[in-house]
Amino acid sequence: xxxxxxxxxxxxxxxxxxxxxxxxxxxxxxxxxxxxxxxxxxxxxxxxxxxxxxxxxxxxxxxxxxxxxxxxxxxxxxxxxxxxxxxxxxxxxxxxxxxxxxxxx
Amino acid sequence: xxxxxxxxxxxxxxxxxxxxxxxxxxxxxxxxxxxxxxxxxxxxxxxxxxxxxxxxxxxxxxxxxxxxxxxxxxxxxxxxxxxxxxxxxxxxxxxxxxxxx
Numbered sequence: 001x002x003x004x005x006x007x008x009x010x011x012x013x014x015x016x017x018x019x020x021x022x023x024x025x026x027x028x029x030x031x032x033x034x035x036x037x038x039x040x041x042x043x044x045x046x047x048x049x050x051x052x053x054x055x056x057x058x059x060x061x062x063x064x065x066x067x068x069x070x071x072x073x074x075x076x077x078x079x080x081x082x083x084x085x086x087x088x089x090x091x092x093x094x095x096x097x098x099x100x101x102x103x104x105x
Numbered sequence: 106x107x108x109x110x111x112x113x114x115x116x117x118x119x120x121x122x123x124x125x126x127x128x129x130x131x132x133x134x135x136x137x138x139x140x141x142x143x144x145x146x147x148x149x150x151x152x153x154x155x156x157x158x159x160x161x162x163x164x165x166x167x168x169x170x171x172x173x174x175x176x177x178x179x180x181x182x183x184x185x186x187x188x189x190x191x192x193x194x195x196x197x198x199x200x201x202x203x204x205x206x
Binding site for chain 2: 011012013014016017020021023024025027032034035036038040042044045046047048050051053054055056057059061062063076085086087088090092094097099101102
């Protein structure tokens with residue numbers, strides 16, 4: 001746990017992403033911001049329609065359909081019905097998996 | 106939907122954008138996330154979700170074909186956790202409380 005905290009690097013957020021795009025493309029920050037948001041909205045809309053979104057060299061966002069099942073309230077232990085629902089999962093590409101492990105071992 | 110589909114959609118929504126610009130925006134987004142993950146950093150995209158890297162310990166595994174014992178080295182795995190908003194939207198806003206618990 002302690003090791004984990006020491007390893008933690010500052011996180012990248014949308015603002016940093018905007019900065020980077022501004023540098024790389026020369027687009028104004030305001031435009032870059034709008035475009036980054038739009039990219040994520042497009043992905044979100046596709047996923048909402050149950051579509052699979054695949055980014056080559058990065059990974060795929062996949063919508064899984066879960067059937068209804070009987071579960072338990074983990075707090076009280078009371079049985080309850082969990083209705084059918086959809087969950088999102090991300091499958092990293094081989095390239096991304098390798099990249100994350102590069103420079104180690 | 107693929108990266109190309111996203112670029113096309115982006116062009117349709119922002120008519121002043123050139124194809125090259127649209128392409129480089131989409132590429133830059135994912136390259137930047139990948140680069141941050143390679144450094145072990147966490148990436149948080151508001152209203153979308155968070156990417157991060159998890160550490161896996163070394164373990165003994167088995168070759169599923171031969172049943173032979175093999176040493177699986179410690180490694181890092183990228184993960185993504187959808188934000189509440191995205192989770193709700195994917196689920197059609199229906200089982201929101203279920204998804205939450």
